[in-house]
Amino acid sequence: MSVRMELRGLKREFSDGTRIGPVDLLVDRGELVTLLGPSGSGKTTTLRMIAGFIRPQAGSLLFDKDNVLRVPPRERGIGMVFQSIALFPNMTVFQNIAFGLDMARWKHEDVVYRVEEISDVLRIRSLLYRHINEISGGEAQRVALARALAKQPRVLLLDEPLSSLDPQLREHLQMEIRRVQRSLAITTIYVTHNQTEAFAVADRVAVMNEGRVIQTGSPEDLYESPRNEFVARFLGSGNVFSGRIEEVREHTVLVSVKEHRFEVRGQGQVGARVCFTVKPEDVVVANAGASNGYPAIVLSVIPQIGSHRVVLDFDGTQVVSLLTDSELVRQLSGAIGQRASIRFDPESAALVEPCSG
Ligand SMILES: Nc1ncnc2c1ncn2[C@@H]1O[C@H](COP(=O)(O)OP(=O)(O)O)[C@@H](O)[C@H]1O
Ligand SMILES: [Mg+2]
Numbered sequence: 001m002s003v004r005m006e007l008r009g010l011k012r013e014f015s016d017g018t019r020i021g022p023v024d025l026l027v028d029r030g031e032l033v034t035l036l037g038p039s040g041s042g043k044t045t046t047l048r049m050i051a052g053f054i055r056p057q058a059g060s061l062l063f064d065k066d067n068v069l070r071v072p073p074r075e076r077g078i079g080m081v082f083q084s085i086a087l088f089p090n091m092t093v094f095q096n097i098a099f100g101l102d103m104a105r106w107k108h109e110d111v112v113y114r115v116e117e118i119s120d121v122l123r124i125r126s127l128l129y130r131h132i133n134e135i136s137g138g139e140a141q142r143v144a145l146a147r148a149l150a151k152q153p154r155v156l157l158l159d160e161p162l163s164s165l166d167p168q169l170r171e172h173l174q175m176e177i178r179r180v181q182r183s184l185a186i187t188t189i190y191v192t193h194n195q196t197e198a199f200a201v202a203d204r205v206a207v208m209n210e211g212r213v214i215q216t217g218s219p220e221d222l223y224e225s226p227r228n229e230f231v232a233r234f235l236g237s238g239n240v241f242s243g244r245i246e247e248v249r250e251h252t253v254l255v256s257v258k259e260h261r262f263e264v265r266g267q268g269q270v271g272a273r274v275c276f277t278v279k280p281e282d283v284v285v286a287n288a289g290a291s292n293g294y295p296a297i298v299l300s301v302i303p304q305i306g307s308h309r310v311v312l313d314f315d316g317t318q319v320v321s322l323l324t325d326s327e328l329v330r331q332l333s334g335a336i337g338q339r340a341s342i343r344f345d346p347e348s349a350a351l352v353e354p355c356s357g
Helices: 043-051 093-103 108-121 137-149 167-184 193-200 219-224 229-234 326-333
Strands: 004-012 020-026 032-037 059-064 078-081 155-159 187-192 205-209 212-217 241-248 252-257 259-265 275-276 286-289 293-304 306-314 316-325 339-343 347-352
Touching: 004 043, 020 032, 020 043, 020 059, 020 187, 020 212, 032 043, 032 193, 043 078, 043 205, 093 108, 093 137, 108 137, 108 155, 137 167, 155 219, 167 193, 193 219, 193 241, 205 219, 205 229, 212 219, 212 229, 229 241, 229 275, 241 259, 241 293, 241 316, 252 275, 252 293, 286 293, 286 316, 286 326, 293 326, 306 326, 306 339
Parallel strands: 032 187, 032 205, 078 155, 155 187, 259 347
Antiparallel strands: 004 020, 004 059, 205 212, 241 252, 241 275, 252 259, 275 347, 286 339, 293 306, 293 339, 306 316
8 A cells, every 4th residue: 555755854964075955755645756856966865765775864754644764674665666777687577576575475376476467567477487688678677667566565766767778668668657656556756867757757746956855846837937047947948047126016027137128027126136037938039120029149940849949149148949930940040140039928937036146
C-alpha cells in the first residue's frame, strides 16, 4: 500500500561544507512528483536521505503519520532505480527480479507468482530466462523497474532512470513508467535534470536549486508563472529582463530597462531593481519598419517542430521568440545581424523574484 510522503526540513551538510536542504516536499499517495534541477543541485542526496543511505542532520520524513528516519533502509518499503542500473550480469532476468524476494525469504512459489505478475506489468515476461547480457538497454531499464517494484514498495524513487538511453527510447519509456506508476498508484519521486522529461511524466514538478526545493507546481503552473528568475531561466520558459521600477500603477509597474520602458504585471516600489519574464510565444517580432516595438538585432532563426525559434539581442539581453508566420520567418532569416523590432503585452510580462540584476 503506498503512502503519503512528506519531507520536512531534511538537511545534510557534508564535511567539505556543501549544504543540502532544508528540503521540504510533499508527495501525495499515488502521486508522481519529478524533482527537477541542474547537476549538483542535491537531487540524488535528497533521494538517498529518503532511502536511508544518508542520514539527515535535521528534519523529518513522514510516511503517512510516521517519521521513518530511524527505520533502517531495508524496512522503509522503498523501491529504487539508480542512474546507472546495477543489474547482476551473471544472473537471468528472473533471478534479478527475484533477488530482493529471495533475500526476504519469500517462499519459492510466491516468488515465482510475483515475478511473473510484475513482469506482465512491465511487459517483459518473455525475457525472464534470458541473461542480462542478452537484453537491450531499454529492456534492462524495465527489468530494473520490475526489480524495484517486486516487493510492492510503499514508495518508488527513480534517479535519472533514462539518462543513458537514446531520445526515442527515452520518450517511449517515459510513457511506460507513467503507465506502470498509474496502474500501481505508487507514490513516486522521479529525478531528472531534463525539463521536457520532467514535464512529460509529472503530476507535479518540484524545481531544485542549490540544495533546496524552490518552486513546486503542475507543469502548467511552473511554465506560466515561474516565481523566480532561476526557475524562469532553467525551464527556458522566460526571457528575463532586468531594470528599475520607475512608476507604480494599479496592477502594473513601469520598468525602465536601460533607456526603454516596459509596462509589466506586478507590484513593487519606485526605484527597486526588478526582473521580469516574458514567454517566447508572447514576444511579437516584426520587421525593422514596424511602427511600434523596441529595436533588436536578429541573431539566429532556427527551425523546430511546429515553429521557428528566433533569437534576438535587445540591448545586451537575449530574447527568444517562437514564430509560426512563414513569410516573416523567411524575411528574418534573410536579416541576420540586422534590426527588427520586438514587443509584448503588459499582460504577458510578469515580475519575478529574487533577481540577480
Ligand atoms: N558524500 C558527499 N560528500 C561531499 N559532498 C557531496 C557528497 N555527496 C554529494 N555531495 C555534493 O552535494 C551536492 C549535490 O550532489 P547531488 O545530490 O549528487 O546532486 P544532483 O543529484 O542534483 O546532481 C554536490 O555539490 C555534490 O558534490
Ligand atoms: Mg544525481
